[in-house]
Amino acid sequence: MMRFGRFGIGLIVPVVFFSLWWVLSENSASPYFPPLRRTLAAFVEIWFFSRFFTDLLPSVSHFLSGLTIGVVLGVALGTLMGLFPRLRRDVSPMTEFIRAIPTAALVPLALILFGTGFAMETFLISLAVFFPILVSTTAGVRSVDQVYLEVAQSYGLSFTDRLWRIIIPAAAPHILAGCRVAIAFGLAATVIANMVASGSGLGFFIVDAQTSFRLPDMWAGLIMIGLLGYLANGAFVFVEHRLLSWHRGWRGATRAARAE
Amino acid sequence: MTADVPIQGSSQEARSRLRLSWWQRIGEPAVAVLCVIGAWELLTRSGVLPAQDLPPATVIGAAFVGDVQELRVWAALGATLASWAMGLAAAIIVGIPAGLLLGSSRLSYLLFQPSLEFIRTIPSIAALPLLILLLGTRGRELAAAMTFLGAVWPIVIQTMYGVRDVDPTTMDAGRAYGLRRFQLFTRIVLPSALPYIATGLRLGAIVGLLLAVAASLIAGGTGIGFLIINASFSGVPALVYARIVLTGIMGLGVTLMLVAIESRLLFWHSSHRRAET
Numbered sequence: 001m002m003r004f005g006r007f008g009i010g011l012i013v014p015v016v017f018f019s020l021w022w023v024l025s026e027n028s029a030s031p032y033f034p035p036l037r038r039t040l041a042a043f044v045e046i047w048f049f050s051r052f053f054t055d056l057l058p059s060v061s062h063f064l065s066g067l068t069i070g071v072v073l074g075v076a077l078g079t080l081m082g083l084f085p086r087l088r089r090d091v092s093p094m095t096e097f098i099r100a101i102p103t104a105a106l107v108p109l110a111l112i113l114f115g116t117g118f119a120m121e122t123f124l125i126s127l128a129v130f131f132p133i134l135v136s137t138t139a140g141v142r143s144v145d146q147v148y149l150e151v152a153q154s155y156g157l158s159f160t161d162r163l164w165r166i167i168i169p170a171a172a173p174h175i176l177a178g179c180r181v182a183i184a185f186g187l188a189a190t191v192i193a194n195m196v197a198s199g200s201g202l203g204f205f206i207v208d209a210q211t212s213f214r215l216p217d218m219w220a221g222l223i224m225i226g227l228l229g230y231l232a233n234g235a236f237v238f239v240e241h242r243l244l245s246w247h248r249g250w251r252g253a254t255r256a257a258r259a260e
Numbered sequence: 261m262t263a264d265v266p267i268q269g270s271s272q273e274a275r276s277r278l279r280l281s282w283w284q285r286i287g288e289p290a291v292a293v294l295c296v297i298g299a300w301e302l303l304t305r306s307g308v309l310p311a312q313d314l315p316p317a318t319v320i321g322a323a324f325v326g327d328v329q330e331l332r333v334w335a336a337l338g339a340t341l342a343s344w345a346m347g348l349a350a351a352i353i354v355g356i357p358a359g360l361l362l363g364s365s366r367l368s369y370l371l372f373q374p375s376l377e378f379i380r381t382i383p384s385i386a387a388l389p390l391l392i393l394l395l396g397t398r399g400r401e402l403a404a405a406m407t408f409l410g411a412v413w414p415i416v417i418q419t420m421y422g423v424r425d426v427d428p429t430t431m432d433a434g435r436a437y438g439l440r441r442f443q444l445f446t447r448i449v450l451p452s453a454l455p456y457i458a459t460g461l462r463l464g465a466i467v468g469l470l471l472a473v474a475a476s477l478i479a480g481g482t483g484i485g486f487l488i489i490n491a492s493f494s495g496v497p498a499l500v501y502a503r504i505v506l507t508g509i510m511g512l513g514v515t516l517m518l519v520a521i522e523s524r525l526l527f528w529h530s531s532h533r534r535a536e537t
Contacts, residue, residue, distance in 0.1 A: 009367075009370045009371055010370065010371070010373065010374030010375065011374075012371055013371055013372055013374075013375040014375055014378075017375075032390070032393055032394065086284075086288075089280075089284065089285070089288065089289055090288055090289050090292035091292065092289070093289050093290075093292075093293055094292075094293060094296065096512070097508055097512060098508070100508050100509075100511035100512035100514075100515055101504060101507055101508035101511055102469060102470040102473040102474065102507060102511055103470060103474070104470065104473050104474035104477045104478070104485060105473055105477065105484075105485065105488055105503075105504050105507040105508075106504065107477065107489075108488050108489060108491070108492035108500050108504070109500060109501065109504055111492060112313050112492065112497050112500060113313055113314075183381075184380070184381060184383070187381075187383050188383035188384075188385050188470075191383050191385050191386055192385055192474055192478070195385070195388070195478045196477060196478055196489070203385075203386075206386065206389045207388075207389050207478075209389070210389035210390070210392060210393060215393075218389055218390065221386075222386050222387070222390070225382065225383060225386040226381075226382040226386070229381035229382045229383060230378055230381055230382075232381070233378075233381040
């Protein structure tokens with residue numbers, strides 16, 4: 001009941017916002033701010049029919065493949081850097097430098113290396129995703145309680161067992177926090193890659209709509225990108241909750257035990 | 261961008277860092293960097309990697325040295341940083357009061373928090389075409405507006421969380437000592453929200469810089485992004501790499517500056533890197 005109440009209150013602002021948008025834009029004479037009614041009509045026509053396969057699907061699939069590659073590599077290197085201080089010291093000057101380069105500045109480099117298309121976009125997205133995951137995984141692995149590792153070692157657990165049963169689970173909250181940042185970065189990278197150097201995709205679509213002055217289409221594209229961000233985040237929260245439910249319970253249990 | 265990953269380790273690590281020798285802290289990492297650059301040079305010179313796409317490190321270095329002697333590179337860096345500073349200042353002026361206001365009552369927090377969390381998941385870069393129409397691509401306004409758009413959300417949200425996280429017991433104590441509303445605000449709410457605000461500023465500043473560079477890269481104009489894309493049209497890969505390195509140095513400089521400001525402002529705070537997760 002309480003949960004629903006909070007949820008309901010949170011809905012007031014968006015409902016008011018969209019109602020105002022609808023009413024105020026209905027007789028809008030400005031070409032830049034077309035009536036919401038027309039924008040929504042364009043939205044349905046474009047994303048359910050004409051541009052679904054040509055622009056929406058490529059962007060989503062590039063985003064997902066870049067995200068997967070970036071997460072896997074980031075967790076792998078981050079685990080190594082968390083486990084071995086010497087590696088961390090020697091590699092971090094380089095990773096910190098590359099991390100400081102704005103994603104957009106790397107588009108020309110990706111173009112030189114891969115040309116246009118799937119490989120270039122996936123490369124760029126996975127690079128944008130890689131660094132937040134790397135940093136958070138390193139921090140997570142370093143935060144593992146030393147006592148657990150020593151106990152595991154004294155019980156004779158192999159390195160693989162320690163990795164999968166202690167290190168990765170203990171670092172999971174950090175890794176997932178990094179994933180959340182990475183999703184936002186990856187989505188931005190998808191749009192940027194589309195805008196600079198593609199003949200298709202969401203970013204290309206809104207720039208193309210803008211330059212050819214199809215402004216309801218541009219707004220429809222904007223709404224679609226917002227919706228994707230929302231869905232990606234929602235999916236993430238769902239997965240995080242499932243993956244970490246044991247963790248929250250475990251933390252609650254230890255807290256209760258301590259309080260006794 | 262909800263979770264802020266601590267940049268530096270625990271105090272335990274600070275202690276163990278003291279035990280590291282000079283060689284472990286600086287010498288060996290420097291040698292590692294030189295090894296990578298050397299390997300790059302060797303692989304590209306010997307033709308294992310295609311030198312057409314991946315110029316040898318020395319060629320990039322030469323392009324870099326030649327490039328930074330030209331005024332226009334500095335003008336472009338200056339233009340990007342000026343737009344960034346303008347946008348960031350606007351985001352601070354709007355964002356901190358808005359966050360303080362939204363966080364100060366439970367009702368406004370419940371009303372706006374879900375919407376703000378939704379907005380932050382939308383990539384701000386998507387607004388670029390609209391802003392191009394409204395502001396044009398010639399001046400600094402476009403990059404400044406993009407910076408504002410990227411920076412304002414983290415600042416509002418972190419400030420809001422900071423105000424919500426004020427310890428109620430401390431507030432009660434303040435009231436018991438007869439502090440007035442304004443005094444409660446300046447002596448308790450503001451100091452205890454400051455670490456959150458600082459995190460919001462750092463996140464916002466970095467996202468803002470990304471967007472300022474992206475704006476000049478996509479829309480053209482006077483910024484460093486335009487110079488990078490210009491180099492790639494000129495067909496000299498080494499120059500592209502050199503300018504990307506320059507942009508990286510700018511980004512690193514900004515990041516280090518922000519971390520330094522944060523730790524200087526919050527040296528008194530025991531856990532000043534604590535962030536909302």
